[in-house]
Amino acid sequence: MTGPSEHQPGLRTVALIKQVPLEGGTGELAADGRLRRTGLATEINPWCRRALAQAVRLAAGPAGNSTVVTMGPPSAVDALREALACGVDEALHLCDPGWAGADCLVTAKALSAAVTSLGPVDLVVVGRSSVDGNTGAVGAMVAELLGLPFVGAALAIDVDRSDEGVTLHTTVQSDEGSRSVHVALPAVVAIAERSCHPAKAPAELWPAASRIRTVTTSQLGDGRPAQSPTQVTQVCRQPRSRTPVMLRGPVERQAEEALDLWEARQALDPAPAGAPPGVPPRGWGDTFSRVVVLTGQPGGVGPQALLGEAAVLAAPLGAQVAAVVGPGTDPGPLASWGADELIVLEDDAPRPAAAALASWIGIHGMPLALLGAARSWEREVLSRLAVRFDSGLMTDLTRVATHTDGEGRIRVRGRKPSGQGAVAEIASRGPLQIASLRTGFLELRTPRAHSAGLPAWDLAVGAEPAVRCGPWRQDDDYDTLERAEIVIGVGLGVEPGRYAELLPLCRLLDAELAATRKVTDAGWLPHSRQLGITARSIAPRLYIALGTSGNTRHMSGVERAATVIAVNHDAGAPVFDHSDIGMVADWGAAVRALTAAVERRGETRAPKETSAMAEGRR
Template sequence: MAGSLRIAVLAKQVPLHDDLCLDADGRLRREGRPLEMNPYCRRAVAKGVETARATGGACTVYTLGPPAAAEVLREAIAWGADDGVLITDPVLAGSDTLATARALAAALRRDGPYDLVVAGLGSVDADTGQVAPQVAELLDLPLLTGVRDLTVEGRTLHARCERDDGYMIAWTRVPALISVAERSCDPCKVPQDRRAGDDRITVLTSADLGPGPWGAAGSPTRVDEVRTAAARRAGVRLSGPVELQVREAVALLAASGALSRPAAARGPGSAVAAVPPPVPPVAPVPPVAPVLAAPGGSGAAGGPVTVLAETGRERVTRELLSAAAALGAHRTVLLCGQRPDPCTAWSWGADEVVVTRPEAEDLATAAALLLADAGTGTVLAPGTTWGREAAARLAARLGAGLVGDAETLETADGRLVCWKSTAAGLARVSVHSPVQLATVRPGVLPVLPPRAAGAAPITAAHVAARGRVTVSERVAEDDPADLAAARVVVGVGQGVDPERYAELKPLLDVLDAELAATRKVTDRGWLPRSRQIGITGRAVAPALYVLLGASGKNTHMSGVRRAGFVLAVNPDPHAPVFASADAGVVAGWAEAVPALVGELRALTG
């Protein structure tokens, strides 16, 4: 290894994960609540310090927030960072992800150049994963996302990066930006007094960053309303012998009709809402025709809708095309990296297809060229690793608003409006820019029946490849579409020993169910991260969700808010999961599962 690296780390302070809540204006409530460094950022700091020491370089940690956010820097310095920079100013309050990225990029330009910028994969308060790729775009840097293992050889970075369905092996040259995965290394966490680092903290205000606009004034997205994440569940907690509890639970399940509800029942009256909806929408969602409409609709989405398609993700592409139809798009353009069959593309809802390079950065460039002519429009992208980078880069390039991980889409006065989950509740976010973007959580939107026969014209967008990231290997360990399309999902928490997962097979078989997990399970590597449900994982909308051996905190249950029926099994009668379930069995999973299998076999034959 040759040459020292000058490293910058981006860190964020959030309220303690179990204590997250929102104010009426959609901002995180901090006053009077315990605060901590975002868990993902703990890995970023640890990796930044480790890499700086290994290369003989230096590590500076940046954070944006109120004066109290200096505690993040004290902790980082105590862990080994050389110094810290606090970006704080009342003017910066209310920054959305783009305004935050602009402020961070301005500070990095002011103090740079840096060889390597390190960020966490996301944040536990929203986990949109937008800031890192937006900073990369603003600083014109290559990006490696979800880095699990990192090796530095001179000016070259070799990384194993987590993807939605597995991992990839890639390399790039510095300067570069990386976001690190949850399991990349042990987190920085220093319990002792940290006040000794105050003399190594520099404070920047908006005046140091440039003319702006900053904060809410420079934010093209706006939180219009927040609602407490109160699940509309029956909350029946059973008691007595396990066999009796299970019998009563299955009777409630049978009465709900969840086992017999057809998949097409999702989303009555809306192409963008599953059943049951998390909350009544503020404005009526456009109705759904029984089949995809022909082009030339109302144009309620404010111009054409462009769908960014990830290669190999047919299910989510069809979800996005269906959503475009429901938004009243007068024209839907499918922008993809692989030439599709024109008749198939038409049947899915594409009025025209533009083919370009499949890499996220190059596809974002092609999208920017397409939108430059129109000047307005809506862009929908999948809430995947690839989709987040493509949409975030495009938003930064255009100065456009981007809503991350939307679960419901609608329009109001030509503006794109999205409902999305946060760790503390539901937020209604609107976009106030000529081009409006959203990434959409895979699996939460229904797929409309195919459109009548036709063929979408196909053209090519010629974009020169940047070629800054070279991928040498891609490994798919799972198919996320299986979980998204499942009518029944069984989730496991850390209370289920992974060596006993085989004992769950009879339950999975009798329900024809897919297996999912909480974050603590995937953090330990017991199941692939693509199987993680919750605010930092996936959202699913099955007819039935069965949760075994998990406490059922809101950060997980937000991912199954759209499930038809929730059955929970936990030996602790005070576990929070029972308030978020329709029926709860107070028992150990090992006792309850065999009884469940017997009752379900008797019910279903």
Template sequence: MTDQARPLRIAVLIKQVPPYESSPTLDARGRLDRTALPTEMNAWCRRAVTRAVELARATRGHVTAVTMGPPGAVDVLHEAIACGADDAIHVSDPALAGADCLITAQALAAALRTLSSLDVVITGRSSTDGATSALGPMVATLLDLPYAGPVLTLHRTGPHTLHSLLQQDEGESEVEIRLPAVISVAERSCPAAKAAPHIWPLTAPVTTLDLKALPDARRASESPTHVLATRATTTTRHPVLLDGGAEQIDLLLDLITEHLAGPADEAGPPVPNRTRAPAGPAVLAVTADPSSTSARALVGEAARIAAHIGGHTVVAAPSADPVELAAWGADLVLALTGRDPRPLAHALTEWTRHAGPPWAVLGGSTSWDREVLARLGTHLGAGLMSDLTALRIEPAPLQLVGTKPAGSVLADITARGRVRIATLHTGSLPLPTARPSRSLPVRVLDINTDAGVRTTRTHPVDDHDALERAAVVIGVGAGVPADAYRELDDLRRQWGAELAATRKVTDKGALAHGRQLGVTGRSIAPRLYVALGISGSRDHLVGVERARTVVAINHDPDALIFRHCDIGLVADWRDAVRALTARGMSRPPHELFAPR
């Protein structure tokens, strides 16, 4: 057998989760209690199983499914075997109950080390009960392997290489991945692996490992992140519903004008002004695009936290303008010579050894930010609070508290230890009012290239920052066919609007992934958001919580979005758009307020 034809040894990491709309509570030890809830295989793990089985069959390889959880979690392993996996490992120990992402990654990495000659580890992009997107990069860091994801396609191209198309926020990239490697699979990039319970094997080849068998794993009690509380989601909007079709357009426009012409939006918080040299603990902000609106919000948030703890703000970025970053709150700039996540995380780790550990590290919620901060957190043994929609300081005891969706509730979480790490939906943050700019100290941080993941071609498809700059955004859901988007062009031009979408739309490729709003997409804060043909799932609405005015147009009077908007119109979207375009406004929406 030639090396090219060598069968690949593949492990696929899967997770058992409660149904997506469930509402977990906290147990007596402050852990999310899911014991009373039904369970199923995480939806994104199903895609990982599909890709693992496809790759194994194409190479005559072998798939081992791996999960961590209570005894009942063996069910997802039985289903994975029914879907084509060859055998399975079940990591199960009462001391692991309530483990956070880092402790979970350590336990799974320890289990993977028991497998010989492993070529590929495949994970889902995220999990429906936590949306961390950090497990893959953390496992890759612990195993000292390259990581690529989220992948849309996966093909073997050589004895030790795979070719993949990556789904990134600003477009798509083709990469060559050197094996062994860890890979995460994009949402809806392939059919979901499913098998009915009646065909699950009765005697499946499952090996159970506890902590005694995994000396490198740690107990859940050592988890650096901790859930403080959960609470139901609420809305502060008071919907006005118009039920009369396109005949109500004049009234709709009057209401929009009234909302937008009301009291002006409050200016963002001023960036704390510094009159002395940087001192105190550092708050590190890491960004790949330092001139973007996202970076402006991120650096301002870091400066706010630094001022609260008597510290200073450090910004790590490639191609940075120190004067601009100073205006948004930076006190020191780490100028990066490269941006490959794996060597960058190593370089930042070395920087902390010389400069001292930062009090906190902040990043955005792009795939790049998530990988860099997940790898850095693993190196530092720090708690990672991921995909937060809000962040605050609690004074007694001093702690950083983040808020994020968890199923159908909001969870407040904190990180313990010397370093706290958080990825944020930057569109959920206020844009700070700039302080007078000045020169800053700049330190160059040399970043090597990652030989394990080589980009061969990029396909930029969008201006990633456009949505966060936009004052008016029109969102389209599954109720608006992709071939009808051109019917929105005239209205978009009149209103100076950008186009956004729900996950179902971007999953089908109708719009770029960077246009997706919600828990697994982006958060924005336009003055006006118009939702067309959108049912109004909680996932999507998280992305527009900070919009000043939300207008919903849907033909279904029972659509959930009508409970979470400011103005609703029960009408066919086509009729409404045509009427809005024909009627026009004396002053377009984007002229009713000052630009951002």
């Protein structure tokens, strides 16, 4: 990884950082209807620490300069004090009651106005996401507001200078894999967790708050508090649904008892008989209306579940589902999954694709809703469209429904995990209802019969001259975890050098491997294997948790598992609060005992080495 040096000018960088609760927050609403965040211990968002470190590194050298910006209550000044101690040159604190409870769009507007006030900049960096919400939208929204390209999540970053200007060369990590990207500056770049060491400084080295410049709404705009187009309307505390049976004693006996309990649970709660509900038939309402769905890569179960959900949403309204696809897409499966028509993009570069879709909507009318999966391409396109239509973005929803507001307009609202064991209800009051959905939470419906071809709109997409991308290098099958009936999840307590010890049990159970955020951030397993509030969710018949403390952010990703077996040597570990069966034992001994017990019961399936296991050994 190279950057500016004493012989090379530094860049003018801006790091946008966020302060987050240490334990993810309570998920409670205050009296004003906003999520309660005051009075909580906080820190700089872990991903923002990497953005901060890159901003300082890339600004090093003659004429370089780095600025850090955050938006938040008075207590957020501590994040800026630490950032100054880490080496940034100046700090801006956007602090005003008018911004309290701001959603992604209002936040992005304030941050982009702050960046503009600084004068010309070369690079704006943000964290890939935030651990308390995982919107992943602010960076792309800021890029759209500033008229800049957006790239992320970036790993190693090199600076190239030529007569044509300054270019960043990076390797981008996403749900689809990784690829090489060149982006001409200025640009907005989201930084991945593994890009560098995090920027940290002990509190005794933090400078006085007097070095920080405070900025209010009146200094960035017309002084009127901005109204967020999306809003948390209700937070429901989820009742505890798992009461663990704790096992102790010799690990061999624990393994036998755990399998007995699992078999008993399966007998009491067998898999549903028959096929799941079918995809509703094509909508033929009196008033032609649409639900537009960004399918991304049309293969796999994610787009299938998403289109089925859109069809269910559209059916009572007589609306049709328009699937946005790339050139050469086979329309047959899409029609069966719920699509009624196609919008075919000639290219998938996110910024021009968003512009083309906005123009199409301007000609053909506002759809009832615009939906996409919570994956990298869809996030950027949806975020840019949310800016263009001033509608905001409801992110990472696990369920959507329609309702009629007081003015008789059809609105979309949804639900998503929030804080510790809570679910937030999100509503939109923007002109266009835009949402990203976590497809792992959606029901996979029985495809409908469809024999006729689909009508299609061919949509020209302009070039993206600022960004050059290499081919994707796929490091995993993204849909593997969606299809798995049994999943073994590992935390930092399972060292990658010992992953081979899991292979016999994975083979016997035909199980796939999943991981916590810290495991994938360390590069021990592919990012697509991460489960939790900042990643993906699954619903296997059995989830076995090994070497994890049981952070609620991770365990929210398996809350729909039929049975959870947790293994931890500490009987007081929080992971047992999220499990049905608890084994108090060393994970290695427990795995060996479970493997032997399964072999004795003759439950051997066809030997199989999962792709994640192969990746772990590499």
